[in-house]
Amino acid sequence: MQDQPRLHCTEPLAGGVTIALDPAQAHYLGGVLRRSPGDAVTLFNERDGEWDATIAALRKDRCQVTVGAQRRPPRSEPGPALLFAPIKRDATDLVVRMATELGAASIRPVLTERTNAARVNLDRWRAIATEAAEQCERLSVPRIAEPVRLPDLLGSWDDAVPLLAALERAPEGEDTRRSAAGWRRDAPPAVQPALLVGPEGGFSPAERGLLARCGFVVPVRLGPLVLRAETASLAGLSALLG
Structure with missing residues (x-):
């Protein structure tokens, strides 16, 4: 299990941008994991790679995160x-x-x-x-x-x-x-x-x-x-x- 939540995000990821997560992810962070503004999360997708992010605002089914530094660049993941x-x-x-x-x-x-x-x-x-x-x-x-x-x-x-x-x-x-x-x-x-x-x-x-x-x-x-x-x-x- 990971200490830092890791979420798939289809929005473009780049340092400094603020992204609204979908309601299910917001509920997961706040209602299930009991996270708060200021806590760290990890965002990723195939196009942009993996990025650090910080919860900027969190209330019920609404959550905004601010993207920080890139952890891993995008790479090909071939498979059958x-x-x-x-x-x-x-x-x-x-x-x-x-x-x-x-x-x-x-x-x-x-x-x-x-x-x-x-x-x-x-x-x-x-x-x-x-x-x-x-x-x-x-x-x-x-x-x-x-x-x-x-x-x-x-x-x-x-x-x-x-x-x-x-x-x-x-x-x-x-x-x-x-x-x-x-x-x-x-x-x-x-x-x-x-x-x-x-x-x-x-x-x-x-x-x-x-x-x-x-x-x-x-x-x-x-x-x-x-x-x-x-x-x-x-x-x-x-x-x-x-």
Whole structure:
């Protein structure tokens, strides 16, 4: 835990400027943390980096902070994209939080034939990702993209981006899957892939056939055991990020 609150701020950050925080952040500082004018906070975003700031005024859901010196300049935070079939709410929340902490650049729900989550709350996901970025000291918050059906995803995919599909079992015949860690070790460092994780119960036979026909799809394995969907997402990201 950090002694100095760290908040993501979309406003331009520069020394000497005064910024109004959003009502939720104001409530967090005053109502939850019991901070007062004069107390220090840290602000950050991907565009401007990380900055010291001081609470200038704080009342209920209103807070103004004055930006001081820059702590860290902006920098690139490359990472793989995570595409996964939504699962039960608590498990999905865990995936979004941990994927942020592990360094995923973006997160996108993929709807498959066996996806059992009826609704996707993107605002909730974005709030979870933002809070996780604040805690883990990232400068960026992963992009949370709109849901997409698997056939539409594959049909619009950029062939230059490897799509690593986590398959819990080998296709019929010879096992052509690579380990995710082995693929990362052999690939050029500048190449950032995407990891695709299916639903509980795995991809359907038709979906496996569709994946097999896409030249940009790389079948991968995540270990010797069959993993739960949420575990597979986190194990795959860990392997790709080393």
